[in-house]
Amino acid sequence: MIRLANVVKTFNSGKPNQFTAVDDVSIEIRPLNLTVLKGPSGSGKTTLLSLIGCMVRPSSGRIFLHGIETRFARHNESAGSFEITSLPERFLNEIRRSTFGFIFQQFNLIKGISVLENIMLPAYPTGENHTALHQRGMGLLERFDIKRHAPSKVEWLSGGELQRVAIARALINNPSILVADEPTAHLDSRLSHEFMKIVSELKSKGKTILIASHDPIVYDSEIADTVVEMRDGRITGRGHEE
Amino acid sequence: MALYTLVIFVLASLIFFVHAIKRESTTILREAPEMVVQRQLAGRHELIPIDYIEKIRSIRGVDKVEARLWGYYYDPVFGANFTVMVPETKQLAPGRIILGRGVARTQRISTGDMVTFRGATKASLLMTVQEVLDYQSELVTSDLVLVSRSDFQELFNLPQGHATDLAVTVANPDELATIAAKIADRLPDTRPILRSEILRTYESLFDWRGGMMTVILFSAILSFVIFAWDKASGLSADERREIGILKSIGWETSDVLLLKFWEGMAVSLTAFLLGTNLAYGHVFFFSAPLFEPALKGWSVLYPEFRLEPAIDFLQLAILFFLSVFPYTAATILPSWMAATVDPDAAMRT
Numbered sequence: 001m002i003r004l005a006n007v008v009k010t011f012n013s014g015k016p017n018q019f020t021a022v023d024d025v026s027i028e029i030r031p032l033n034l035t036v037l038k039g040p041s042g043s044g045k046t047t048l049l050s051l052i053g054c055m056v057r058p059s060s061g062r063i064f065l066h067g068i069e070t071r072f073a074r075h076n077e078s079a080g081s082f083e084i085t086s087l088p089e090r091f092l093n094e095i096r097r098s099t100f101g102f103i104f105q106q107f108n109l110i111k112g113i114s115v116l117e118n119i120m121l122p123a124y125p126t127g128e129n130h131t132a133l134h135q136r137g138m139g140l141l142e143r144f145d146i147k148r149h150a151p152s153k154v155e156w157l158s159g160g161e162l163q164r165v166a167i168a169r170a171l172i173n174n175p176s177i178l179v180a181d182e183p184t185a186h187l188d189s190r191l192s193h194e195f196m197k198i199v200s201e202l203k204s205k206g207k208t209i210l211i212a213s214h215d216p217i218v219y220d221s222e223i224a225d226t227v228v229e230m231r232d233g234r235i236t237g238r239g240h241e242e
Numbered sequence: 243m244a245l246y247t248l249v250i251f252v253l254a255s256l257i258f259f260v261h262a263i264k265r266e267s268t269t270i271l272r273e274a275p276e277m278v279v280q281r282q283l284a285g286r287h288e289l290i291p292i293d294y295i296e297k298i299r300s301i302r303g304v305d306k307v308e309a310r311l312w313g314y315y316y317d318p319v320f321g322a323n324f325t326v327m328v329p330e331t332k333q334l335a336p337g338r339i340i341l342g343r344g345v346a347r348t349q350r351i352s353t354g355d356m357v358t359f360r361g362a363t364k365a366s367l368l369m370t371v372q373e374v375l376d377y378q379s380e381l382v383t384s385d386l387v388l389v390s391r392s393d394f395q396e397l398f399n400l401p402q403g404h405a406t407d408l409a410v411t412v413a414n415p416d417e418l419a420t421i422a423a424k425i426a427d428r429l430p431d432t433r434p435i436l437r438s439e440i441l442r443t444y445e446s447l448f449d450w451r452g453g454m455m456t457v458i459l460f461s462a463i464l465s466f467v468i469f470a471w472d473k474a475s476g477l478s479a480d481e482r483r484e485i486g487i488l489k490s491i492g493w494e495t496s497d498v499l500l501l502k503f504w505e506g507m508a509v510s511l512t513a514f515l516l517g518t519n520l521a522y523g524h525v526f527f528f529s530a531p532l533f534e535p536a537l538k539g540w541s542v543l544y545p546e547f548r549l550e551p552a553i554d555f556l557q558l559a560i561l562f563f564l565s566v567f568p569y570t571a572a573t574i575l576p577s578w579m580a581a582t583v584d585p586d587a588a589m590r591t
C-alpha cells in the first residue's frame with residue numbers, strides 16, 4: 001500500500017514563478033487495485049506520479065510504502081514499511097528500480113538500440129546474470145506478441161508496438177507497482193482498449209496499477225477500482241466503480 | 243569520430259615517420275661519404291665532368307675523389323621505376339647485373355636469367371642476372387639495379403667523361419668545412435654537400451623540438467584539443483534525453499557514467515586503432531606522401547627513400563594515453579553533469 005500524507009510539491013520555491021503543482025494531497029493507493037488519476041491538463045497528475053514513483057521529493061508531507069520488499073529493506077528492522085521522503089538518493093533509486101515499473105507518455109524508449117536491449121535496460125544496474133535476463137526479456141516479448149521485433153531498432157515500430165515494448169520494459173524487474181502516465185494519449189481507441197486489456201491481465205496477476213489519464217476509455221473502464229479526481233493540485237473527488 | 247581518427251592518423255604517421263627516418267638515417271649516414279660534390283646548372287643537379295676529380299684532388303687535404311654514377315630507369319612493360327647504380331665497392335663485368343628483390347619480383351627473374359633493358363638510344367641491352375640482393379641489407383632498397391660502368395653509360399647514353407656526382411674523402415675530418423669552402427670557391431658551379439650538414443638539416447627537420455614536424459604536431463594537438471573541448475561543452479539533446487530516460491528507469495548516476503565511459507573508450511579505441519593502422523600504411527607502404535616536402539632534401543643524395551617498418555612503442559603508448567584518456571574524460575564530464583539531474587525530467591519529455 002502507498003499512503004500520502006499532506007504532500008505538497010512546489011516548483012521554483014521563493015522565485016516569482018513559484019508554482020504549487022500538488023497541494024496538500026492525502027490518499028491511499030490500495031494494493032492489487034487499479035487506481036486512475038483523472039483531471040484536466042495541468043492539474044498535477046504527472047507531478048503526483050513522480051512523487052509516488054520516487055522521482056522527486058515532496059516539498060513537504062510524507063509518503064509511506066507498506067508491504068514492499070526491497071533489497072536493502074530486508075536488512076532493516078522496519079522491513080516492508082518505510083517513509084520514502086527521508087531516504088537517501090541511493091535507496092530511492094533502488095526502490096524505483098525494483099518496486100516500480102514506469103510507462104511514460106512518450107514511451108521514452110532509446111533509439112539506436114534493439115527492442116530487446118531496450119527492454120533489458122532497467123535490469124542492467126542490478127548486475128543480473130545476462131542469460132537469465134535475456135530469457136526473461138524474450139519471455140516478455142513473447143507475452144506481448146512482439147517477439148519477432150526483438151532484434152529490430154525501436155525506430156521501426158508502430159505506436160501500438162512501441163507501447164507494448166514500453167510495458168515489457170516496465171515489467172522486466174518484476175515490479176509490484178506499475179505506474180503509467182497518459183498511456184493512451186498516442187493510441188487510437190482500438191489500441192487503447194487493447195492496452196486496458198493488458199492492464200486487466202496484469203492486475204489479475206497481482207500488480208498494483210496506477211494510471212494518470214484524462215481518457216474516458218481508461219477512467220470509465222470497468223476494471224478501474226478507484227478514480228481519483230484532481231484539479232489545481234488538489235484532490236476533488238474519489239469514486240469507486242464496480 | 244572521423245575527425246578524431248584523422249588526428250590520430252596524422253600524429254601516428256608523424257611518430258612512425260620520424261622514428262623510421264631516424265633509424266634509417268643513422269644506417270644510411272654511417273655509410274654515406276663525408277662529402278658529395280654535385281654540379282649545378284641553372285640551379286639544377288647536372289652531370290659533373292670527370293676532370294673535376296683532378297681539380298678537387300689537387301686541393302690540399304683531399305684524400306680520395308670517386309665518381310659516382312646513378313640514375314633512374316623506367317620500365318615501360320611493368321610501369322615500374324628502378325634505381326640504377328654503378329656499385330662503388332663491387333666490380334661488375336659488363337653485361338652482368340645485380341638486382342634488388344623488388345626488381346627481381348616484378349620482372350619475375352632470378353639469378354642466371356637474362357633481361358633486356360631499353361637503352362636511351364634505340365639499342366636494347368641484354369643482361370645476365372648475377373645475383374639477387376638480400377633484402378636484409380638495409381641500405382639496399384629493393385628497387386635497385388647494379389650495373390657496370392660501361393653498361394650504365396650505354397644504357398643512359400651518358401656523355402663520355404661524366405659522372406652523376408663525386409664522393410670526396412678528406413684526410414682530416416676537421417678540415418671538411420674548409421675544404422668544402424675551397425671547392426665551392428674554385429669550382430663555382432659545384433655544390434659540396436657535407437654529411438654533417440645533412441645530419442643537421444635532418445635533425446632540425448625531424449627533431450621533436452624544432453622544425454616543420456613540430457608545427458604539424460602542434461596543429462594536430464590543437465585540433466584535438468578543440469575537438470575534445472567541443473565534445474565536452476555540450477551534449478546533444480538526444481544524449482540528454484537518453485540519460486534522462488536511463489535515470490528514470492532506475493539507473494544511478496554511476497551506472498550512466500560507467501556506460502558513457504565504455505562508450506567513450508569504444509569510440510576512442512576504434513579511432514586509435516583505425517588511425518594508427520592507416521598511419522602505418524601511409525608511412526610504410528606509401529612512403530608518407532603527406533610528408534613528402536620534408537623528404538626533398540634527401541633525394542639530393544639518395545635516389546629513393548623507402549622506409550623500413552619500425553615502431554617506437556613508447557611513443558605510441560604516449561599517443562594512446564594522450565588521446566584515449568582525454569577523449570573518454572571529455573565524454574564523461576558532460577554526462578556527469580547531465581546525470582545528476584532529477585529523474586522526473588523524463589516524465590516531461
Ligand SMILES: Nc1ncnc2c1ncn2[C@@H]1O[C@H](COP(=O)(O)OP(=O)(O)OP(=O)(O)O)[C@@H](O)[C@H]1O
Nearest residue numbers: 011012019021039040041042043044045046047048
Ligand atoms: N519542474 C517544474 N517546474 C515548474 N513547474 C512545473 C514543473 N513541473 C511541472 N510544473 C507545473 O506543474 C503543473 C502540473 O503539471 P503536471 O504535469 O503534473 O500536470 P498534469 O496533470 O500531468 O497535466 P497533463 O494532463 O497536461 O499532463 C503544470 O502547470 C506545470 O507547468
Ligand SMILES: [Mg+2]
Nearest residue numbers: 045046047181
Ligand atoms: Mg501529465
